[in-house]
Amino acid sequence: MPGVIHALRKFNRARARQGGGVYVRVEPDVRVYCDQWRRPKDHKQDGPSSSPQKMAEAPAPSSVSSTPVLTPKKRLATEVLHKLRTNKKELMADKGGVVITSDPTATNGKVQFTVNQLKEDFIVRFNILNQGTNSIHFTYYAALHRIRRFPLVAERRVTRACPLSLCPGESYEVVVQYRLNSYGHFPATMYFEFCPDPPGSKTLCIVREMEAIARTPLAMDLEPVAPYKPYQVATYEPVSTVMVEGVPPESSAVQHLKMTLKLGDYRYPAYLKDLAKRRLEDSRYHSPTVRQKLTSVSSLRLPPGGLLNCLLKMRNYAQRLHLLLHLEEIQMEVDIRKCDLHSQTMTRDRGNKKLLNLRVPGVAENRPSVLRGDRLRVSKSEDTVQPITVYTGSVHRVELDSVKLGFSKKLVQNFISNMKFSVEFTLNRFPMKMQHRAKHQLEEVLFPSGPGKTSISLPTLRLVSGGVPSGHFTHVFVDESGQASEPECIVAVAGLLHPQKGQLVLAGDPQQLGPIHRSPLALQYGxxxxxxxxxxRDNALYKKNEESGNYDNRFVTKLLQNYRSRPAILKIPNELFYENELQVFADTQERQAYCYWERLPRRSFQVIFNGLMGKDEREANSPSFFNVSEIEVLVEYLNKLWQTQGKKGIPKLCPKDIGIITPYRKQVEKIRKALKSISKLNQWNDLQELKVG
Incomplete structure (x- = not known):
């Protein structure tokens, strides 16, 4: 008899009960727990489900002869993690009488802890308790993660084919072991699956999140100074206002041109905003007037192919680019609203008492984009009685995280420290209007009948508006033209270049960073x-000859000699984008100086790819990201360079020989702070010459 009981316990068919005795499962039917995402074929009224909620509601088939189809773990992870993004509260909740607790204790369903030493085990215990009045079957559990760092330990191996029965009041423990070999943030999701009695009951799933954090003392110094406060979308109601204009900055132009060519306003039609909200698709929410306009805008309704989908030609050029620019402006208005500030204080500028300084987190990353001469609107937060006085401030200077503003004498004289304001950013429509006007003057230049050669700048805008006659310049050069959109590029041409005699030279790389725009619709249509x-792409003059495989050098010059990169760095882009034509011309001695550095994984390949599990963070009200784990790795490499320079044939380094590239202003700030705090690195003379940005 003891042998039988041992066998039953081994295969989860029996277990010891609290207070003594043995509980034996005696159900006459054998329950097979199949893939919970797959609906049985005879349930035709329900389609296949792709969510954990549907999975939890699907009754398991009771046929003994059916072959169980277990869900692959990767698919399970994908489905559960997707559901967590859409219905996290439902998955995290205890249900069906099952209560899951943990040690360490979870907060809002998440177990978070810090590992002080690498390569040491850390244990997380999950206790599963049946607080219901009926038995429940524990059918499956798994740690859903991409990296094998979380082995699971349990008394018995619980599977859908061999579930574990929990009587009322009984509990079971699952142990997760963490062993970290590197610093960073290591998240995982624990998935638990249950099926209550009687047979055919709905399957239940409960999820718990975990995150292990391993960090150095440096990370403590770089952690967020305050919790991030994301922008809260405000509801703007129409109010009566009184506008008080500010003081614009003095013009920096050496010669002042009188504006002789009137610039139109080029406002987008009101109906286009309604269409853009519905992505140019028909909707029952459209008014009859807007629906009628849809037929003249949507690419699906105009033969052949519609305005936005047809081949770009001279007859539709201006109309199409007008529409794209309107769509872009509509999106820009939405985006800039997200940068508005509330209850914000200003300070009086020390160098010029007539200016006020406003802190604008993210301005260095163009979030929002603010340039000299732009205008902001501010009102006192305490003003609630209409009409509300709104002061327009002109931007005199843009700094890393602040702007200097010129307001009216009324506000400057009455300004008091700690006075709070509501700040509204506005679009500078002048460049947009210039792009609209340029469309009407370019057909003969951009669609030539014979051979011809084909970035927006403030001097160009002044020249065009100042009445400089067409043909005044014999050549127009546009540098970095691959990064300029077509409307921006043609501003430099419209009204200045003679369609037959003028020469337009575009210099740039179409394989590198292209134009940056906000509207997904404008991007979608070109x-x-x-x-x-x-x-x-479209003009035969600028394509390679199919027979010779070369460009016509009268129209296209391709630079092939690269003086910047090692062969290992140049190899991949050369093969993928430049038809393997680029040639390495970097100085041999300089590019081979660190080929034998002992820290290289492969000495024949002078590039290190260092993967890590970091976490992108933000702090206070700054929209800029930083990643402390990346900074820890960066400092580690700098220390290695410092320790090995001038040894074993490795030349000495100066800080100016090192460049650190990151696109985020907050990451730049944190890196510079880290460099100052590392004593070894401060032994380098002129550490401030180490370039970060």
Whole structure:
């Protein structure tokens, strides 16, 4: 008899009960727990489900002869993690009488802890308790993660084919072991699955999140100074206002041109905003007037192919680019509203008492984009009685995280420290209006009948508006034209270049960073395509000859000699984007100086790819990201360079020989703070010459 009981316990068919005795499962039917995402074929009224909620509601088939189809773990992870993004509260909740607790204790369903030493085990215990009045079957559990760092330990191996029965009041423990070999953030999701009695009951799933954090003392110094406060979308109600204009900055132009060419306003029609909200698709929410306009805008309703989908030609050029620019402006208005500030204080500028300083987190990353001469609107937060006085401030200077503003004398004289304001950013429509006007003057230049050669700048805008006659310049050069959108590029051409005699030279790389725009609709229909790339794609003059495989050097010059990169760095882009034509011309001695550095994984390959599990964070009200784990790795490499320089044939380094590239202003700030705090690195003379940005 003891042998039988041992066998039953081994296969989860029996277990010891609290207070003595043995509980034996005696159900006459054998329950097979199949893939919970797959609906039985005879349930035709329900389609296949792709969510954990549907999975939890699907009754398991009771047929003994059916073959169980177990869900692959990767698919399970994908489905559960997707559901967590859409219905986290439901998955985290205890249900069906099952209560899951943990040691360490979870907060809002998440177990978070810090590991002080690498390569040491850390234990997380999950206790599963049946507080219901009926038995429940524990059918499956798994740690859903991408990296094998979380082995699971349990008394018995619980599977859908061999579940574990929990009587009322009984509990079971699952242990998760963490062993970390590197610093960083290591999240995982624990998935638990249950099926209550009687047979055919709905399957239940409960999820718990975990995160192990391993960090150095440096990370403590770089952690967020305050919790991040994301922008809260405000509801703007129409109010009566009184506008008080500010003081614009003095013009920096050496010669002042009188504006002789009137610039139109080019406002987008009101109906287009309604269409853009519905992505240019028909909707029952559209008014009859807007629906009628849809037929003249939507690419699906105009033959052949519609305005936005048809081939770009002279007859539709201006109309199409007008529409794309309107769509872009509509999105820009939405985006800039997200940067508005509330209950914000200003300070009086020390150098010029007539200016006020406003802190604008993210301005260095163009979030929002603010330039000299732009205007902001502010009102006192305490003002609630209409009409509300709104002061317009002109931007005199833009700094890393602040702007200097010129307001009216009324506000400057009455300004008091700690006075709070509501700040509204506005779009500078002048460049947009210039792009609209340029469309009407370019057909003969951009669609030539014979051979011809084909970034927006403030001097160019002044020249065009100042009445400089067409043909005044014999050549127009546009540098970095691959990064300029077509409307931006043609501003430099419209009204200045003679269609037959003038020479337009576009210099740039269509394989590198292209134009940056906000509107997904404008990008979808071609605004993200530069003039340089479009001409090389669509115009035979700028394509390679099929027989010779070369460009016509009268129209295209391709630079092939690379003086910047090692062969290992150049190899991949050369093969993927430049038809393997680029040639390494970097100085041999300089590019081979660290080929034998002992820290290289492969001495024949002078590039290190260092993967890590970091966490992108933000702090206070700054929209800029930083990643402390990346900074820890960076400092580690700098220390290695410092320790090995001038040894074993490795030349000495100066701080100016090192460049650190990151796109985020907050990451730059944190890196510079870290460099100052590391004593070894401060032994380098002129550490401030180490370039970060």
């Amino acid at each position: 605004l993200g395509l530069s003039l340089l790339e479009r001409l090389m």
